[in-house]
Amino acid sequence: MEHEVCIPVSSEIDIVTARQKGRQMAAPLGFSNTELTLIATAISEVVRNIVEYARSGELCLDIVREGDRRGIVVTAQDRGPGIPNIKLAMQDGYSTGKSLGLGLPGAKRLMDEFEIESEVGRGTKITMKKWVQKNAR
Amino acid sequence: MLVPILKQGDYLIASIQSELSDADLLKLRDDLVRRVSEFRSRGVIVDVTVLDVMDSFATRTLRAMAHMIMLRGAETVIVGIQPEVAFSMVQLGLKLEGVETALDLEEGLALLDNRIKKGDKKLGT
Ligand SMILES: Nc1ncnc2c1ncn2[C@@H]1O[C@H](COP(=O)(O)OP(=O)(O)OP(=O)(O)O)[C@@H](O)[C@H]1O
Ligand SMILES: [Mg+2]
Numbered sequence: 001m002e003h004e005v006c007i008p009v010s011s012e013i014d015i016v017t018a019r020q021k022g023r024q025m026a027a028p029l030g031f032s033n034t035e036l037t038l039i040a041t042a043i044s045e046v047v048r049n050i051v052e053y054a055r056s057g058e059l060c061l062d063i064v065r066e067g068d069r070r071g072i073v074v075t076a077q078d079r080g081p082g083i084p085n086i087k088l089a090m091q092d093g094y095s096t097g098k099s100l101g102l103g104l105p106g107a108k109r110l111m112d113e114f115e116i117e118s119e120v121g122r123g124t125k126i127t128m129k130k131w132v133q134k135n136a137r
Numbered sequence: 138m139l140v141p142i143l144k145q146g147d148y149l150i151a152s153i154q155s156e157l158s159d160a161d162l163l164k165l166r167d168d169l170v171r172r173v174s175e176f177r178s179r180g181v182i183v184d185v186t187v188l189d190v191m192d193s194f195a196t197r198t199l200r201a202m203a204h205m206i207m208l209r210g211a212e213t214v215i216v217g218i219q220p221e222v223a224f225s226m227v228q229l230g231l232k233l234e235g236v237e238t239a240l241d242l243e244e245g246l247a248l249l250d251n252r253i254k255k256g257d258k259k260l261g262t
Contacts, residue, residue, distance in 0.1 A: 012159040019190055020156070037189060037221040041229060044192040048159075092230055102193050106229035 009047055009078075010056040018059045019043045025061050026072045030132045039072060039130050042110040045103035046076035046126050052097060054080020054124065064129065071112070071131035079123040086118055140165045142172060147179040148249060150242070153187055159194055166202040173209045180249035181206055184242055186217030196231040203236040212237065212252060216245040 005025060007018050019040040026039050043059065050057040057078025064071050083089045090108070095101035104126075108114040113129040138161050143150040149172055151165060169181055183199065185191065191199075203213035214237040218226075226233075237252075239245040 016156050016158050023189075034221040034224055037219075037225045038228065040190045041192050041225045044190055044194075045229075048192070048194060100193050100197055100231070102230045106193065106231070109228045109230070110225065 004060060004062050006058050006060040008056070009050045009059055009076075012048070012051055014059075015044055015047045015051065018047045022059075022061055022072070022074060025063065026130070029063065029070050029072065031072075031130070032133075035130065035133070038110040039074070042107040042128060042130075043074055043076075045107045046074070046128070049103055049124075050076060050078045050080070054078035056080075057123075069131050069134065071129050074111070074126075074128045074130075076126045077123065078125075082120040082122055082124055083116075083118040084120050086116055090116070140168075142168060144172075144176055144178070147253070148182060148246070149173060149176065149178045149180070150182045150184070152184040152242075155187060156189070157195075159198075162195060162198045166198055166205070169202060170205045170209065173206050173211050179211050179253050181211055181213045182242065182245045182249070183213065183215050184217050184245075185215060185222075186219070186241075188222060189219065191218065191222050191226055191231070193229065193231060196226065196233060200233060200236055207235075212249060214239050214245040214248055216241055 005021060007021055022043040023036050023040045026036055047059050060075040062073040064073050088094050090104050092105045093101040111128040111130050115127045118124040138155050138157060140151050140153050149169060151169060173181060199215060206213050216239045218238060237248060239248050
C-alpha cells in the first residue's frame with residue numbers, strides 16, 4: 001500500500017467530502033471519467049448508509065497494485081448497529097429506512113469487487129475495489 | 138450552497154451551481170415547491186449539468202419534488218444529466234420515473250412549451 005487517506009464521517013456534509021476525495025485520489029491512476037463517476041457514486045452510497053444507520057464512522061481510501069494492475073480500495077467502516085441479515089440487505093429494493101433499497105446492491109454493481117462484513121451490535125465494514133481497465137489507457 | 142431560482146414567465150428555472158449536500162437538495166425542493174405555489178408557475182426546470190454524482194438520495198429527492206410540484210399543477214423537467222451520471226444511475230438501478238428529462242435548458246423549455254402552452258395534455262404521462 002502506497003497511500004492511505006481516511007475521512008471521518010459524522011454528518012451528511014461528509015458525504016460530499018468523501019466522494020470528492022475518492023475521485024481526486026482515483027483520477028491520477030488513469031480511470032476514465034465514467035469510472036470516476038461510478039467510484040464517487042458508490043462512495044456516496046456507503047457513506048450515506050453510515051450517516052443514516054450508524055451515525056458515524058470512517059471512509060478510507062487506498063491505492064493498490066497487484067502485478068501490473070492498479071486500482072482503488074474504498075473501505076467504509078462503522079461501529080453502528082450492524083446488519084442482521086446481509087443477504088436481505090444486499091437485495092434490490094430492501095430497505096429498513098423506507099428508501100429505495102438500492103445503495104448496497106447498487107454500489108456492488110458500480111465497483112469491481114465488493115465485500116461486506118457486519119455484526120449486530122458491533123458494526124459494519126464494506127470493502128470495495130475498482131481496477132483501472134488496461135485497454136482503456 | 139444556494140441554488141438560484143429564476144422566474145421566467147410561467148416557468149421557474151433552478152440552475153444548480155455546484156455539488157449539493159443532502160441539506161442543500163432538500164432546501165431546493167422546498168424552495169421550488171413553495172415558489173410554484175407563490176407564482177402559480179406551470180413549469181419547473183432543474184438544471185443539473187454541474188452535478189457529477191446523482192446517487193439514490195438525489196434521485197429520490199428530485200422525484201419526490203417533481204411529484205409535489207405535479208400536485209400543484211405544474212410540470213418538472215430535469216435537464217443536463219451528464220452521460221457518465223446517466224450511466225451510473227442505470228448501474229445503480231435508479232429511475233427518474235414520472236419525471237421528464239431533456240438534454241439542456243433549451244430543450245427543456247421547448248418541452249414545457251409543448252406540453253403546457255399547446256394542448257394542455259394530461260399531467261404525469
Ligand atoms: N452501515 C450500516 N449499518 C447498519 N445498517 C445498514 C448499514 N448500511 C445499510 N444498512 C441496512 O441495509 C439496508 C439496505 O441498505 P441500502 O443502502 O441498500 O438501502 P437503503 O439505504 O435503505 O436505501 P437507499 O440507499 O436506496 O436510499 C438498509 O435499509 C439498512 O437497514
Ligand atoms: Mg443506502
